[in-house]
Amino acid sequence: MYYFLQQLINGLTLGAMYGLIAIGYSMVYGIIGMINFAHGEIYMIGAFISIISFLLLGVLGITWVPLALLLVLILAMIFTATYGWAVERLAYRPLRGSFRLAPLISAIGMSIFLQNYVQILQGANVKPLPPQVTGGYVLGTDGGFTVQISNIQIIIMLLTVVLMVIFSTIIAKTPLGRAQRACEQDLGMAALCGVNVDRTISLTFVMGAALAAVAGLMATLYYGVIDFFIGFLAGIKAFTAAVLGGIGSIPGAMLGGLLLGLVEAFWSGYFTTEYKDVAAFGILVIVLIFLPTGLLGKPEIEKV
């Protein structure tokens, strides 16, 4: 039972990170119907910017942890969002109206480019960050096995909840959110009604990148090591999460992320860690076969 509880906590933490990345995929897919394959790399860049910001703040003498965390969060979101914007502007916008596979192939190219860009600039070795947030709470002990929740895990879950609330409010209440929802339904019609489509799409990428940056920061804090290759696997997993929850749906992305995190945590906890990725992809295939629109997705009707 305690073992179960521990895996539940680990799974929810992992799932929160997947969910935050998945939202970026889901929003972009909802609006322009493309898989932003480079989104995983944006998350990786977010993690790098976080680690650089931590070190820079250390040099500047800002060592009070809550303040440092807040500043790093803001810096990572701003700079990573610029990357998200630039990727859209350079690699996707010129391709609008091109044939169906063009943006996806361009995105794969962008992903390879960004990976190597970071590798060349920052080196290929693993970057360790000493733990910034330590401590935690013991929830219970059972014959030598203790269930604990660390402060980092608490921060990750709280931050995810806060971001989800802010984010849902933006989508539901602000003019930007209204424009996004309009674009999601019909790009051409939205443009005719005076929505600035290009700007809305750009801002969607910016928002997705900012959330991926938060996930990158969380991964930096949680695992303590990053390298230039983390974006690939995280990217596919997050996309799996987005599909699992129903692509285009934002609560679905979060739900899919949490489910995927739980599946991975329980699989590693009860079976083997080597095959946890196989389990994740297996779930993707099974879901797509039985629920092609995902858990919360709307059925899509193809018209001539």
Add this chain to the structure above:
Amino acid sequence: MSVAAQGVGAEKARFDPARALKEAGLAAFVAFMLFLPMMGFRLVGAEGRLGLEYRPQWVVIGVVTVFFGHLLVSFLRAMRGAPVRPAGRVGPVARYVNTHAKWFALAGIALAFALPFTPFANRYVVDVATTVLIYVMLGWGLNIVVGLAGLLDLGYVAFYAVGAYSYALFAQWFGLGFWEALPIAGVLAATFGILLGFPVLRLRGDYLAIVTLGFGEIIRIILLNWYPVTRGPDGLSGIPRPTFFGLVFTRRPAEGEVAFHQFFEISYSGLHRVIFLYYLILLLALLTNWFVLRIRRLPVGRAWEALREDEIASKALGINPTNTKLTAFALGAMFGGFAGSFFATRQGFISPESFTFIESATILAIVVLGGMGSQIGVVLAAAVIVILPELGREFEQFRMLLFGAAMVGIMVWRPRGLLASREPTIRLHARSAGERSP
């Protein structure tokens, strides 16, 4: 979507210095934001404590380059007028090559057959040519799936891996030679294709891409972790070499075997095997090409292209989309399996390292770069992708960077690839070679 596309084409104004400066300034600001964290600081010291190294000069150089580069581009654009080539238009070179495809193909084949006997051929040249041909064959195989049937397969390397490992394992366990194992490897790869394709081919294109990508990763993870069979990261070594009608290519053949040089009574040379392997892959690749060209003319080939163009219309005409896609998937996988077997026998050693996602992306890039559906384009693209890094060995570090940038660049400037060929293979009213507008 078309609204945005029209906006880009409409910029045909004269050069406006104020506006150009403003835009360049904006670009420079974005570049500053991009470069500041990633170029301005470098994480150093992996062991123990991580430190920062400052490189402000890099940021300055980058930002200045972007500023003046942007100014130059807007100046040139104003001088020449905005590019008016609509996306998808086939260029004059491509049209020439496509209309004279037969002669180009014959010349290419003749050149390929003569290559080992040309004066400049040495071991290195033949080796590189063999690698090019492996990619040509993989490209042609994937072209069935991507170019003809229009299914985006991001896990093609999985079938390549299945072919390679099935030959290696059959050789190890049952002592099968290359020629006995080749058809088995092809059949196994095709079986995997069907097993994967059957559930997922009903999905929409983008989902298919991700599922195939996941499948490629699953195969690689299994190869990496199933140690008793695949020997995991250590890989399989000592894979037997192919024989030429029973003649082996060793200096001193084992008891009961006859060596190539003994049979033909020539002196032994290590080059014989290299040239034999070259001709072997040349024949396999030509077989693939011949097969594809023939099957395009069959009902199933026509059905693939019909599905690619319009799935709903094809359904209305009574084509079963799942089965039709499945044949494309299985055949593409089969050729991937053949190529994998050849790869295993050529290298003599295989490990999961050779079957990563980047390999799938490379093969896909070859197909896309060449112009989807164009057989000659694949050859051209494979040659470019294999030979370019060979020429610039000192740029090794930047190889993949340029590769990624080239994929983006080609999609932006030539979305249909170098030699696009998406003309219908059959016309109701025979016309001179025109082109389809997108």
